[in-house]
Amino acid sequence: MKKTRSKVTPATSTPEHSADxxxxxxxxxRATLATAIGEGALKPGSKILEEAIxxxxxxxxxxxxxxxxxxxxxHLLERKRNRGTFVAEPSxxxxxxxxxxxxxxxxxxxxxxVARATIEQxxxxxxxxDEEEHIHHHGDEKSxxxxxGKFHIVLAELAGNPVxxxxxxxxxxxxxxxxxxxxxxxxxxxxxDHHRMIVAALQARDLPKAQELMDHHLxxxxxxxxxxxxxxxxxxxxxxxxxxx
Numbered sequence: 683m684k685k686t687r688s689k690v691t692p693a694t695s696t697p698e699h700s701a702d703x704x705x706x707x708x709x710x711x712r713a714t715l716a717t718a719i720g721e722g723a724l725k726p727g728s729k730i731l732e733e734a735i736x737x738x739x740x741x742x743x744x745x746x747x748x749x750x751x752x753x754x755x756x757h758l759l760e761r762k763r764n765r766g767t768f769v770a771e772p773s774x775x776x777x778x779x780x781x782x783x784x785x786x787x788x789x790x791x792x793x794x795x796v797a798r799a800t801i802e803q804x805x806x807x808x809x810x811x812d813e814e815e816h817i818h819h820h821g822d823e824k825s826x827x828x829x830x831g832k833f834h835i836v837l838a839e840l841a842g843n844p845v846x847x848x849x850x851x852x853x854x855x856x857x858x859x860x861x862x863x864x865x866x867x868x869x870x871x872x873x874x875d876h877h878r879m880i881v882a883a884l885q886a887r888d889l890p891k892a893q894e895l896m897d898h899h900l901x902x903x904x905x906x907x908x909x910x911x912x913x914x915x916x917x918x919x920x921x922x923x924x925x926x927x
Contacts (some may be wrong), residue, residue, distance in 0.1 A: 711749035726771040726863045775911045777860040794841035795890045813873040866908040
């Protein structure tokens, strides 16, 4: 009797909704929220709606929570027991520490920029300052904020130390919350003329002058916030009145 050989059915490959695709979406969610916070669209104290995010990106709330967890570890979000997740509201003490850390870090970054940046890189930085100056005269407030923050990150990248650049980016992101919560004088977020002078000092390889200009520039930014008890609450209440009146 002839034996029939049973056919082995090949294992069907499962579609790759692997950790990689979930990680990609999680990063998109993180980047979207971080940008919205940095540009002031999501204000301190705003509630983060997990269900809405999950629906928009077509993912589970587990994936959403993964992205929120990263932002929470970066101190851009804070989870409140039995209430949900909210955009962080930095305290006055935290604001002071952030300003202090930024001053020190940007001073160190300038040392590396003077030592390492090429003529071509500094020329590109000067072009960015020119673009920023044009935006300050002809652009909207959102464009000003985005380009002003970009100048400092690009400057940090010229230092050639990714760790320090990442540290500055996180500090700048958290300071956007401080400015949103405590700013009393909402003039230009970051003076384009200051940036131009800093670039000129860097091109001359004049480190003391560049550091002096940066210190003055950052002091000007700090001078526009009022770090007093109750001012953050007043700012939040005023925002509500503006939105609903």
